[in-house]
Amino acid sequence: QSVLTQPPSVSGAPGQRVTISCTGSSSNIGAAYDVQWYQQLPGKAPKVLISGNSNRPSGVPDRFSGSKSGTSASLAISGLQAEDEADYYCQSYDFSLSAWVFGGGTKLTVL
Amino acid sequence: QITLKESGPTQVKPTQTLTLTCTFSGFSLSTSRLGVGWIRQPPGKALEWLALIYWDDDKRYSPSLKSRLTITKDTSKDQVVLTMTNVDPVDTATYYCVRPFSSSLNDPFDIWGQGTMVTVSS
Numbered sequence: 001q002s003v004l005t006q007p008p009s010v011s012g013a014p015g016q017r018v019t020i021s022c023t024g025s026s027s028n029i030g031a032a033y034d035v036q037w038y039q040q041l042p043g044k045a046p047k048v049l050i051s052g053n054s055n056r057p058s059g060v061p062d063r064f065s066g067s068k069s070g071t072s073a074s075l076a077i078s079g080l081q082a083e084d085e086a087d088y089y090c091q092s093y094d095f096s097l098s099a100w101v102f103g104g105g106t107k108l109t110v111l
Numbered sequence: 112q113i114t115l116k117e118s119g120p121t122q123v124k125p126t127q128t129l130t131l132t133c134t135f136s137g138f139s140l141s142t143s144r145l146g147v148g149w150i151r152q153p154p155g156k157a158l159e160w161l162a163l164i165y166w167d168d169d170k171r172y173s174p175s176l177k178s179r180l181t182i183t184k185d186t187s188k189d190q191v192v193l194t195m196t197n198v199d200p201v202d203t204a205t206y207y208c209v210r211p212f213s214s215s216l217n218d219p220f221d222i223w224g225q226g227t228m229v230t231v232s233s
Contacts, residue, residue, distance in 0.1 A: 002157055033216060033217060034217040036219040036220075038158075038219075045207055045223040045224065045225055045226050046158065046207075046223060047223065048219045048220070048221050051212075051218070051219040051221070052217065052219075057221070089157065089158055091158075091219070091220075093216040093217065097174055098171070098174065099160060099171075099173055099174055100160040100163075100216075100220075101160070102157055102158040102159065102160065103157070104157045105156075105157045105158070
């Protein structure tokens with residue numbers, strides 16, 4: 001069981017908007033630790049999509065956005081494209097575990 | 112350009128010790144605030160952080176695996192080595208070498224190696 005909880009899968013048609021939730025607790029997201037989001041394309045290493053809750057690294061399209069509130073965070077993807085089909089992971093730090101923690105991952109299917 | 116590359120055995124037997132090496136370029140682990148770590152991913156499953164070592168030799172371990180892991184660095188060779196003792200088939204995974212942006216707990220793992228698949232089987 002992952003410390004951060006994500007839905008196993010989400011789907012949407014091209015052009016639509018989808019959101020992926022990431023629920024933590026008072027020892028990680030709720031303790032004001034930042035949330036990062038990673039995109040993992042099939043057979044590839046993960047890459048940073050969102051850092052510091054809502055910051056996009058250079059090169060990441062502005063179709064991707066992140067937010068955080070309380071003990072949860074969300075990744076929104078607008079204008080879905082076929083190339084967005086991938087696994088998405090949230091990550092934060094947990095002070096009670098003294099460990100970096102990940103969500104279980106969400107598989108995005110573009111219909 | 113910063114790169115990380117993992118190397119090690121593709122298969123190990125249960126109860127054996129697994130040794131993985133991360134060889135990196137484009138930075139020095141003697142530079143203040145830098146670190147290198149390991150994250151693994153069993154087939155079809157989620158990412159799991161394992162260990163991290165900083166420029167000042169500060170070491171951090173996953174609490175669930177701490178008794179089995181050792182992370183070391185060789186600054187002269189630009190390498191970080193992870194050893195895992197008493198491996199089990201559940202340790203079958205792709206092991207990634209990663210570099211966090213800095214020593215802040217809030218920074219992402221922004222550089223990843225390509226990963227190396229390790230199978231634990233007799």
